[in-house]
Amino acid sequence: DAGVIQSPRHEVTEMGQEVTLRCKPISGHDYLFWYRQTMMRGLELLIYFNNNVPIDDSGMPEDRFSAKMPNASFSTLKIQPSEPRDSAVYFCASGRQGNYEQYFGPGTRLTVT
Amino acid sequence: QQQVKQSPQSLIVQKGGISIINCAYENTAFDYFPWYQQFPGKGPALLIAIRPDVSEKKEGRFTISFNKSAKQFSLHIMDSQPGDSATYFCAASMYAGNMLTFGGGTRLMVKP
Numbered sequence: 001d002a003g004v005i006q007s008p009r010h011e012v013t014e015m016g017q018e019v020t021l022r023c024k025p026i027s028g029h030d031y032l033f034w035y036r037q038t039m040m041r042g043l044e045l046l047i048y049f050n051n052n053v054p055i056d057d058s059g060m061p062e063d064r065f066s067a068k069m070p071n072a073s074f075s076t077l078k079i080q081p082s083e084p085r086d087s088a089v090y091f092c093a094s095g096r097q098g099n100y101e102q103y104f105g106p107g108t109r110l111t112v113t
Numbered sequence: 114q115q116q117v118k119q120s121p122q123s124l125i126v127q128k129g130g131i132s133i134i135n136c137a138y139e140n141t142a143f144d145y146f147p148w149y150q151q152f153p154g155k156g157p158a159l160l161i162a163i164r165p166d167v168s169e170k171k172e173g174r175f176t177i178s179f180n181k182s183a184k185q186f187s188l189h190i191m192d193s194q195p196g197d198s199a200t201y202f203c204a205a206s207m208y209a210g211n212m213l214t215f216g217g218g219t220r221l222m223v224k225p
Contacts (some may be wrong), residue, residue: 031210033213035213042216043218048212056212093156095210097209100147100209101162106154106155107155
């Protein structure tokens with residue numbers, strides 16, 4: 001079975017540009033999580049969905065960040081406009097209803113210059 | 114507020130030795146305590162996990178010890194191998210489907 005799929009794997013963009021990160025969760029999973037990893041702050045939750053509905057977005061840094069999950073097999077995280085401090089690795093993870101386990105994708109390394 | 118504190122930040126162990134990483138948590142509502150292993154350029158991979166109704170769980174060379182009264186848990190890697198060299202994260206969650214709160218990570222190096 002395919003794991004969590006993220007694209008692109010690497011993204012380099014200039015400050016002020018819009019960035020869209022994509023995630024395909026494991027088929028049959030009901031939860032989808034977006035985490036961000038930085039040296040300073042470690043791994044932190046940005047937002048998560050249950051059955052395509054956002055449950056907790058308290059980790060979203062500011063209005064420049066938005067996330068959607070239009071269907072069970074696809075989610076996007078958008079940053080507009082991007083800033084150098086957004087440079088990080090962004091991970092998507094998914095889990096099954098009633099289970100604790102979360103499975104992570106390979107991540108998208110974002111660099112904003 | 115850092116709810117899960119992990120130590121040490123880095124660890125060097127000789128091949129065949131025991132690696133021990135510790136975590137402490139504050140929120141007594143946490144109900145699930147996983148450990149993740151992360152190699153450079155990869156996503157965190159679930160290694161082993163424990164619920165607070167047991168004090169120890171073993172899977173191969175990896176063991177979690179859990180002390181509910183002290184609000185602490187630890188990962189023991191027996192017979193450490195160079196292939197175990199990675200960053201290890203402890204985490205905690207309050208219920209199935211809830212977010213994970215991560216510790217700061219431990220970079221483990223196993224010397225041949």
